[in-house]
Amino acid sequence: MAAPWDLPDYDDHEGVHLFHDPESGMRAIIAIHSTHLGNAAGGMRFWHYPDSAMAITDALRLSRGMSYKNAMAGLPMGGGKAVLLADETRTKTPEMLRAFGRAVDTLGGRYVTAEDVGITDDDMVVIKGETDYVSGLPVEKGEAGGDPGPSTALGVFLGVKAAVNRALDTDSLEGVHVAIQGVGSVGGGLARLLAEQGARLTLADTVDARVAALAEELGADTVSVDEILFVNADVVSPCALGAVLDADSIARLQCKAVAGGANNQLATREDGGRIFERGILYAPDYVINAGGIINVGLEYLGQGDRAEVEARIGKIPARLEQVWQESAATGDPASTVADRIAKQLIGR
Numbered sequence: 289m290a291a292p293w294d295l296p297d298y299d300d301h302e303g304v305h306l307f308h309d310p311e312s313g314m315r316a317i318i319a320i321h322s323t324h325l326g327n328a329a330g331g332m333r334f335w336h337y338p339d340s341a342m343a344i345t346d347a348l349r350l351s352r353g354m355s356y357k358n359a360m361a362g363l364p365m366g367g368g369k370a371v372l373l374a375d376e377t378r379t380k381t382p383e384m385l386r387a388f389g390r391a392v393d394t395l396g397g398r399y400v401t402a403e404d405v406g407i408t409d410d411d412m413v414v415i416k417g418e419t420d421y422v423s424g425l426p427v428e429k430g431e432a433g434g435d436p437g438p439s440t441a442l443g444v445f446l447g448v449k450a451a452v453n454r455a456l457d458t459d460s461l462e463g464v465h466v467a468i469q470g471v472g473s474v475g476g477g478l479a480r481l482l483a484e485q486g487a488r489l490t491l492a493d494t495v496d497a498r499v500a501a502l503a504e505e506l507g508a509d510t511v512s513v514d515e516i517l518f519v520n521a522d523v524v525s526p527c528a529l530g531a532v533l534d535a536d537s538i539a540r541l542q543c544k545a546v547a548g549g550a551n552n553q554l555a556t557r558e559d560g561g562r563i564f565e566r567g568i569l570y571a572p573d574y575v576i577n578a579g580g581i582i583n584v585g586l587e588y589l590g591q592g593d594r595a596e597v598e599a600r601i602g603k604i605p606a607r608l609e610q611v612w613q614e615s616a617a618t619g620d621p622a623s624t625v626a627d628r629i630a631k632q633l634i635g636r
Contacts, residue, residue: 292344491503530573
């Protein structure tokens, strides 16, 4: 396996830390991309990877995305990400979580953790027992913090509305067809918000019971996870894992816009150009899905309540418009424009 700094996604990370606790079996990677704007903030992902190299690549890509996301969201925080490696049965124990908390603590605040895929706010309480550098803890109603999923869903919803406005030239979601890939915390929340506005939905998820129940609740259609990206829809919304937009899948898209909550939707940087060349509007993922980090970031910083969180999430459409307008003016893909703005914000 190549050393981390030789990997294509290394991108001048400030640090890549590998941790192992033999007693609990905890193995984790904490990648810190940038602390230019402040402590590196980003969630921890609990996931099974076929090999360790894939885990390191995922941590690197997610960490860079958090640098860009936090910068574009106007947060005084840098970007980092953690991956807690799971076995095939995804066995997660309190001992593993406590060991991870101790690992975070050794970094002295350069990295602040929160929940991501496979982690809950209850897990964060266990980690909090070992370190103060944690957010996403259970909070009272009206306070910033807690599960970031609903906040991410709200931001993606507002971003989808902005994409519909620009791509379809309408302020209304009534009858607009949105195909959502993944209906967990973010995708499911997005689906409910869209349904309230009269959108027509097609849903897919790897968990059959979950997608069936949500489809019945909302009167939505369902297709397989292999078909969802290629549904003839107004908007395709990837809300599962990343790297789903590559040369093959982009060529098969039948939509006017791609706007979803998944991180790292583009398999390669060149894929942003492929979407642009097809005339499909693209909402850069780290701009549209910033609601969750806004929520837990303000919790950690102690800067406001739930009303402040929602006010800041409400600025996501304007940031997308800035990207789309510059893309139209320069002829550069939206992904390239967003990267350029984010890099300037983090001093690169």
